[in-house]
Amino acid sequence: MTLQRRQFLIRAGVLSLGLRATDIRAASASATERRAASDFDPVERSLVLLQRAMTRGEVNSAALVAAYFDRIARFDHAGPQYRSVLAINPAALDAARTLDQERKAGKIRGPLHGIPLLIKDNIETLDPLPTTAGSLALAQSFHPSDAPLVARLRAAGAVVLGKANLSEWANFRGDHSISGWSAVGGQTRNAYDRLRNPSGSSAGSAVAAAASFCAAAIGTETDGSILSPASVNGLVGLKPTVGTVSGKGIVPITPRQDTAGPMARSVADAALLFAAMHEPGKAAAPGLAELEAMRLRGLRIGVLAPAASSHRGAADVHQDVRAALLQEGAVLVDTDAPAGFAVFGDAEYEAMLFEFKAAIGSYLAGLDPARVPTRTLASLIDFNRAHPAEELRLFGQEIFELAETKGGLDDPAYRKAVDAVSLGADTDGLATLFTQTRASLLLALSNGPAELIDTVWGERPDGGWPQIASAAAAAGYPSITLPAGTIHGLPIGVTLVARRFEESALLCAAFALERVLQARKAPVIG
Numbered sequence: 001m002t003l004q005r006r007q008f009l010i011r012a013g014v015l016s017l018g019l020r021a022t023d024i025r026a027a028s029a030s031a032t033e034r035r036a037a038s039d040f041d042p043v044e045r046s047l048v049l050l051q052r053a054m055t056r057g058e059v060n061s062a063a064l065v066a067a068y069f070d071r072i073a074r075f076d077h078a079g080p081q082y083r084s085v086l087a088i089n090p091a092a093l094d095a096a097r098t099l100d101q102e103r104k105a106g107k108i109r110g111p112l113h114g115i116p117l118l119i120k121d122n123i124e125t126l127d128p129l130p131t132t133a134g135s136l137a138l139a140q141s142f143h144p145s146d147a148p149l150v151a152r153l154r155a156a157g158a159v160v161l162g163k164a165n166l167s168e169w170a171n172f173r174g175d176h177s178i179s180g181w182s183a184v185g186g187q188t189r190n191a192y193d194r195l196r197n198p199s200g201s202s203a204g205s206a207v208a209a210a211a212s213f214c215a216a217a218i219g220t221e222t223d224g225s226i227l228s229p230a231s232v233n234g235l236v237g238l239k240p241t242v243g244t245v246s247g248k249g250i251v252p253i254t255p256r257q258d259t260a261g262p263m264a265r266s267v268a269d270a271a272l273l274f275a276a277m278h279e280p281g282k283a284a285a286p287g288l289a290e291l292e293a294m295r296l297r298g299l300r301i302g303v304l305a306p307a308a309s310s311h312r313g314a315a316d317v318h319q320d321v322r323a324a325l326l327q328e329g330a331v332l333v334d335t336d337a338p339a340g341f342a343v344f345g346d347a348e349y350e351a352m353l354f355e356f357k358a359a360i361g362s363y364l365a366g367l368d369p370a371r372v373p374t375r376t377l378a379s380l381i382d383f384n385r386a387h388p389a390e391e392l393r394l395f396g397q398e399i400f401e402l403a404e405t406k407g408g409l410d411d412p413a414y415r416k417a418v419d420a421v422s423l424g425a426d427t428d429g430l431a432t433l434f435t436q437t438r439a440s441l442l443l444a445l446s447n448g449p450a451e452l453i454d455t456v457w458g459e460r461p462d463g464g465w466p467q468i469a470s471a472a473a474a475a476g477y478p479s480i481t482l483p484a485g486t487i488h489g490l491p492i493g494v495t496l497v498a499r500r501f502e503e504s505a506l507l508c509a510a511f512a513l514e515r516v517l518q519a520r521k522a523p524v525i526g
Helices: 003-012 021-025 031-038 047-055 061-076 092-104 148-155 203-210 227-232 267-277 288-293 314-327 344-365 377-386 398-404 412-437 467-475 503-517
Strands: 085-088 116-120 159-164 216-221 236-239 259-264 300-304 331-335 441-445 479-487 490-497
Touching: 031 061, 047 061, 047 267, 061 085, 061 092, 061 116, 061 159, 085 203, 092 159, 116 203, 148 159, 148 216, 148 267, 159 203, 203 216, 203 227, 203 259, 216 227, 216 267, 227 236, 227 479, 227 490, 236 267, 236 503, 259 267, 267 288, 267 479, 267 503, 288 503, 300 412, 314 331, 314 441, 314 479, 314 490, 314 503, 331 412, 344 377, 344 398, 344 412, 344 467, 377 398, 412 441, 412 467, 441 467, 441 503, 467 479, 467 490, 479 503, 490 503
Parallel strands: 116 159, 116 216, 300 331, 300 441
Antiparallel strands: 085 159, 216 259, 236 259, 236 479, 441 490, 479 490
């Protein structure tokens, strides 16, 4: 690190985020907590198993926090340096100790009591950590309250372990961006191969959950930012129906599509998190008994074949999924992508440019001007131009600049784009598929094997990404990915899409398919 860069980061407050491994190991854990942490291995433990261990007194929440801190120190910020955790929470241990005292007093808030989670760093928390969206422009953006979804998780007993790295500005800044890179957090690396792309924008959330640097994580999605990194890192990722989880306190791209969701190592864990974080009355979340009772027999599923551009191994994984579903008695209806899928993509991007300009301007205007002097999209563009070595050294800000040229949300061009998205993704897209197949769910493979990180060319289109996933994002339908197999040791997921507000049915079907496939293989970390 050059002296000039270090001085800039100190002024921005970034070096106070606790990024160094030595800071993590000295995060105020007592000798007793460190001993308990060393005696308990949290790797690959489900939320249910972690809760059971705390109930039995095998470990408490404070020791569990210390155990994750130790793993982060040894493997994420030192050693192989996955760089999935942007910052640890200095208040995490105190929060865990309070929950441990509640447990001793017989007060258990629920299945998340004492469970340490990582939160993507575009979601506000009241902890002594800024919410940066990965940008140095927000390096001093501290908040006096939690985003509602974080407040709900905390009220349910979760501990905010820290903030996860992400693709800067949720991957909506420049062409040829690199998933998992941010100016604040550096380059996140795939949990299964450090040389490969972790996907994004919820890259840090995915890698940290896959590598057991936390019990589970929260990500956000506008189009693919939960499902894609979850699938290439061997996780379950749930993108809820837009509106079921509060979007307040999330650095926006477009409120029309933005949503937060859980990223976990099992469907059951994702269901527990969704039950805690969704808004009351917005959707139903299945309990563990409901998940266990689910059977696939008679369930009608519309199945889309892998794209012609998919990796040659995708056909084998797809066939394995089909065989498992048929063995369980599911009714499979093979179908092609509808005509609407071919036309909504350009309109979606156009609408997002208008929406981002309006939404980010409104968001920035609500921040503390003493801490965040950038108040508009134009001022963000100027900030990046003023700090090219830190912000623009790998790719540019063409998306920012194009969005800045757009008018307001009353512009006829904007309304035309939104109408085209609704028609292509929904009316002539998913709605048509559900009607024609008479299916309860739609299914397609989630991804091809992760590509190498490429700092020269940047991101290139993934031939394996399913059109139903982008359509679900654009139209606001719920979707989920879960592990389906591997190609050359790299995880391949399968995506399920349901009708709006049918998260319960979606999670139950995913749980039943997970039980049959048993496809998740833990990464080798070290």
